[in-house]
Every structure is written in structure tokens, then in C-alpha cells.
Amino acid sequence: MRRVVITGIGAITPLGNSVKEFWDNIVAGKSSAAPITKFDASKYKTRFACEVKNFDGEKYFERKDLRKYDLFSQYAIAATEEAVQSAQIDFSTYSEEERADIGVIWGSGNGGISTFEEQVSLLYQGDGTKFSPFFVPKKIEDIAAGVISIRYQLYGPNYCPVSACASSNTAIINAFDTIRAGKAFMMIAGGSEAPITASSIGGFNAAQALSKRNDDPASASRPFDKDRDGFVLAEGAGALILExxxxxIKRNAPIYGELIGTGQAADAFHLTGTPPDGRGAKLSMRKALNEAGINTGDVDYINAHATSTQLGDLSEAVAIEAMFGGSSKRPYISATKSMTGHLLGGAGAAEAIICILALKHGIVPPTINTKQLDEAISKDLNIVLGESVSADIKYALNNTFGFGGHTATTLFKKFEE
Structure with missing residues (x-):
């Protein structure tokens, strides 16, 4: 099987519109949650979110073309541009035949939800026939993958896996499998979301999924805490160049890290809930370790899915304890959604970047806002609270789980020649 390395990374997040800004704020333990500015949320139970700040779509598109692209596609292009630049790639130097072996797999759980809202609103305000010609291509989840391939004229595998909040991790897994199978030598993978809209907030509120800590948004996301009351909705994108x-090596590319194992499974339990025994999470973590050929004692760091929901955090904690409880060395654990909020389908890619940089720099990011661990969560879990720690880490595991019981785990290794 071919080795797969990460040669480029790019990020648009509530903590910064570049990888450097994103990573610096993650290491510093900053929260990105604040009152919603994208619409009037005054009547909603939750009135805050983690919004991307100071994003300018005109850096990436002509003004006349912006109306063709929903914000989630704009975020996708912006993150991919940074990843391509960091990978030091000029696709124009590749022949058409070579670009047939470079592809894009890009995940999203919601696609153009704001476009959908706008058009449905216009539909009921008018005579029922007024639609934008861009309505469908702006709305559909797969369009970001298509837009990226068009931009760089890449003719390889191109599609969008949709597995709710596991979508971008699933995209990375599929890209990894594609390269390992010899069906491409380079893939752009990641995910993006722009879900801070009235229907998203209203829908997640109805599902009792969001925090309602309106008096203190910055501390609302508190994974594993006994007083956690739901996740904080976020937006953004993460992009990786897998090669x-x-x-x-032949093109002397910068190498940020290596992807060595992946796992996917299903809870087969509930539409939105997770099983008390964390069976899906255990399965996907076990499969990732098996594919990588390493043991539980080798894993140094886990970026937990941990969204700050009552059932989800506990289920994952139980799964991690069941997997790693017998190890002589306990892996560090951090829940970085305490800072970024939950990027839904974009979360896995953003957190993959965190794992890669944690390995590269020897820094384990913190879990902020967690004041007192839930008594039901094992005290033996090595959760990094409050501040980052320096550590020599070689293997990092990234968990993502989605409504419908989808679980996806990626396992990264510090790059060695």
C-alpha cells in the first residue's frame, strides 16, 4: 500500500482565516463564541454562535461571480487556496493526463442552507415561480467539490460524502483510500459549512441540541463538564492536500504529517443520540488502529468529537476509556470545540489540521471552559484542561460522529523519512 502524506493545509474558521491565526488562537485557548450577527436571533432560545469574522469573498471571486456561490462554497475555495499555496503546487504545470489522477472529495452536511432559506422565503412572498437560476447549484452539498475541481482543472475522482458531522473526516478517509488504491496520486479533501441561519438555530433548538447560555457565550461550549447544556453552532472550512x-518526495514538497489509519462504523442506535456504551466510536477507533498496525499504548493524543452535549460526550468518554483504559500510557485528550464551536460537516477537517499541527509542534491544545468533570466520566481520562501542554507526541487520533450514527476516525503520525 502507498504511504499517504499531508503536504498542504488551509483553514477558514471562527478563530481565524488562515492556518497560522487558527492554530495560534487554539494554542492560546481562545473562545470564538459571540452573539449572532448574521440574522436577528432575538426571538430564539439560542442567540449566539461561532461566526467567521472579516471574511471577504472578493479575494477569491470576481464580485459579479459571487452570486453564483453559497457561503459554504466560498469558504471551501478560500481554505483550499491556502492549502494549495502551502503545498507549493502549481496545477498548471501538470499535464491534462496527470490532472486526471488528482481529485477532490469534499464533505458538507448542510450545503447551501442559507441559499435554500432565501429562495423558499421568496417563493412564498411571490407568485410561486420566482427562482434564481443559481438556486440548485448553490444549494446542493456536492457543489463545493465541483467548484474546486473547476477552479484548478482537476479531472480525478470528485464527489461529496454526506455523513452529517462526520462528513469531512469521511472525505479525508475516502481520499486516503483513493490514493492507497492507486486511483490518484494527489487529492484535495476537507469540508465546509455555513449553517448560522434562522432555520439551523431553530431546528437545533427544537432538538434540544444547542447551549442556551446567552448570558456568557464565550464559556458556553464546555465539553465533559457536569453543567454542559449543548453545543455552539459554528461555520468555516478545513482543507488538506493528501499526496x-x-x-x-520527488517534487520536494513540504510534508506536515502522515495519515496512517482510518476507521468507519455505525452506532445503529438512534436518529440523533449516541449509545451509552459508545459502540460505534469504539469500532471506528479500533479499525483505525488496526489499519495503522499500532496498539492503544502508542496513541499519544486524541482530539475528541466532544461537542458539549450530555449524551454525546459521555458516550465518547466511555468509548475512550474502554479502548485505552488498560494502556500503561494514557493519551492526552482535548475537545477543541470548546474554542471553535461545532463546524458540523467541516469539523473533522478543521480538527485534522489541529492534530497535524499538534504532532508537528509538540503542543497539545487545551479544553477550555470545563470547570468540573461530569462524575459519570472516568477521572483516569487524561483531559487537558485550561492551558496547552508541550509533549513529544508521535500519533494523534481524530474522532467525528454524526446524526444517524455515523462514526469516522482518522489516525495521523508525525512525519519521519
């Missing part, structure tokens, strides 16, 4: 190791 065959031999090709990367």
Missing part, C-alpha cells in the same frame, strides 16, 4: 509519499 502519495513518493510523488511528494
Amino acid at each position: 502519495d509519499y513518493e510523488h511528494a
Whole structure:
């Protein structure tokens, strides 16, 4: 099997519109939650979110073309541009035949939800026939993958996996499998969301999923805390360039890390809830370790899915304890959604970048806002609270779980020649 390395990374997040700004704020333990500015949320139970700040779509598109792209596609292009630049790639130097072996797999759980809202609103305000010609291509989840391939003229595998909040981790897994199978030598993978809209807030409120800590948004996301009351909705994108190791070495590419194992499974339990025994999470983590050929004692760091919901956090904690409880060395654990909020389908890619940089720099990010661990969560879990810690880490595991019981785990290794 081919080795797969990460040669480029890009991020648009509530903590910064570049990888450097994003990582610096993660390490510093900053919260991005604040009152919603994208619409009037005064009548909603939750009136705050983690919004991307100071994003300018005109940096990436002509003004006349912006109306063709929903914000989630704009975020996708922006993150991909940074990833391509950091990978030091000029796609124009590749022949058409070579670009047939470079593809894009890009995840999203909601696609153009704001576009959908706008058009449905106009539909009921008018005579029922007024639609934008861009309505469907702006709305559909797969369009970001298509837009990226069009921009760079990439003819390889191109599609969008939709597995709710596991979508971008699923995209990374699929890209990894594609390269390992010899069906491409380079893939752009990641995910994006722009879900801070009235229907998203209203829908998640109805599902009792969001925090209602309106008096103190910055501390609302508190994974594993006994007083956690739901997640904080977020937006943004994460992009990774995955590349065959031999090709990367041949072109003297920068290498940020190596992807060595992946796992996917299903809870087969509930539409939105997670099983008390964390069976799906255990399965996907076990499969990732098996594919990588390492043991539980080798894992140094886990970026937990941990969204700050009552059932979800507990289920994952039980799964981690069941998997790693017998190890002589306990992995560090951090729940970075305490800072970023929950990017839904974009979360896995953003957190993959955190794992990669944690390995590269030897820094484990913190879990902020968690004051007192839930008594039901094992005290033996090595959760990093409050501040980042320096550590020599070689293997990092990234968990993502989605409504419908989808679980996806990626396992990264510090790059070594």
C-alpha cells in the first residue's frame, strides 16, 4: 500500500482565516463564541454562535461571480487556496493526463442552507415561480467539490460524502483510500459549512441540541463538564492536500504529517443520540488502529468529537476509556470545540489540521471552559484542561460522529523519512 502524506493545509474558521491565526488562537485557548450577527436571533432560545469574522469573498471571486456561490462554497475555495499555496503546487504545470489522477472529495452536511432559506422565503412572498437560476447549484452539498475541481482543472475522482458531522473526516478517509488504491496520486479533501441561519438555530433548538447560555457565550461550549447544556453552532472550512509519499518526495514538497489509519462504523442506535456504551466510536477507533498496525499504548493524543452535549460526550468518554483504559500510557485528550464551536460537516477537517499541527509542534491544545468533570466520566481520562501542554507526541487520533450514527476516525503520525 502507498504511504499517504499531508503536504498542504488551509483553514477558514471562527478563530481565524488562515492556518497560522487558527492554530495560534487554539494554542492560546481562545473562545470564538459571540452573539449572532448574521440574522436577528432575538426571538430564539439560542442567540449566539461561532461566526467567521472579516471574511471577504472578493479575494477569491470576481464580485459579479459571487452570486453564483453559497457561503459554504466560498469558504471551501478560500481554505483550499491556502492549502494549495502551502503545498507549493502549481496545477498548471501538470499535464491534462496527470490532472486526471488528482481529485477532490469534499464533505458538507448542510450545503447551501442559507441559499435554500432565501429562495423558499421568496417563493412564498411571490407568485410561486420566482427562482434564481443559481438556486440548485448553490444549494446542493456536492457543489463545493465541483467548484474546486473547476477552479484548478482537476479531472480525478470528485464527489461529496454526506455523513452529517462526520462528513469531512469521511472525505479525508475516502481520499486516503483513493490514493492507497492507486486511483490518484494527489487529492484535495476537507469540508465546509455555513449553517448560522434562522432555520439551523431553530431546528437545533427544537432538538434540544444547542447551549442556551446567552448570558456568557464565550464559556458556553464546555465539553465533559457536569453543567454542559449543548453545543455552539459554528461555520468555516478545513482543507488538506493528501499526496502519495513518493510523488511528494520527488517534487520536494513540504510534508506536515502522515495519515496512517482510518476507521468507519455505525452506532445503529438512534436518529440523533449516541449509545451509552459508545459502540460505534469504539469500532471506528479500533479499525483505525488496526489499519495503522499500532496498539492503544502508542496513541499519544486524541482530539475528541466532544461537542458539549450530555449524551454525546459521555458516550465518547466511555468509548475512550474502554479502548485505552488498560494502556500503561494514557493519551492526552482535548475537545477543541470548546474554542471553535461545532463546524458540523467541516469539523473533522478543521480538527485534522489541529492534530497535524499538534504532532508537528509538540503542543497539545487545551479544553477550555470545563470547570468540573461530569462524575459519570472516568477521572483516569487524561483531559487537558485550561492551558496547552508541550509533549513529544508521535500519533494523534481524530474522532467525528454524526446524526444517524455515523462514526469516522482518522489516525495521523508525525512525519519521519
